[in-house]
Amino acid sequence: MEKSKFDIMTKTANQIRYYRTAAGLSQKSLAAMAGMDPAFLGHIERCLKCPTVDTLNKISTALNITLSELLDFDHPKQETRRGEALKKITALLNQLTPEEADDLAEIVFKIVQFKKH
Incomplete structure (x- = not known):
């Protein structure tokens, strides 16, 4: 396999793993969320x-990020407020x-619907 293709695969794999674990x-x-x-x-x-691009799109959708975020290799990762909130919510849900x-x-859904209107 040519080096540049492997480099892109490695960067993509690292991005997926980063966002998945975050x-x-x-x-x-x-995989279940992405239908794979x-x-x-x-x-x-x-x-x-x-x-494929289709597979990457399914993964990014399941991760609730854009495809461009998933493929943004040039910027260092920083925990966003959204990411921190997601970690807190996940920890609470597990309890x-x-x-x-x-x-x-259901409560969260209703709050989001209320804020949209």
Whole structure:
């Protein structure tokens, strides 16, 4: 494999892993959210497979980031307020029963809908 292609694959894999772990997601959960096989995602993160643009778009959508954010290799990563908030929410969700998590999701949905109007 040519060096430049491998460099891009490595940078892409690092980006996916960074955003996945920042969101508190396992490979299995991200793969499910993106509608892909967990083993394939693992291959992408280990630079064994080269993802298509469509696959990268599915991954970025599941991570709730834009495709351009996923492919922005030139800027160092900085925890954003949104990322920090997501970590806090994820930590709190992990402490809830499934029923409580459903209730909380409904409350958040209603707040977001209210703020949009």
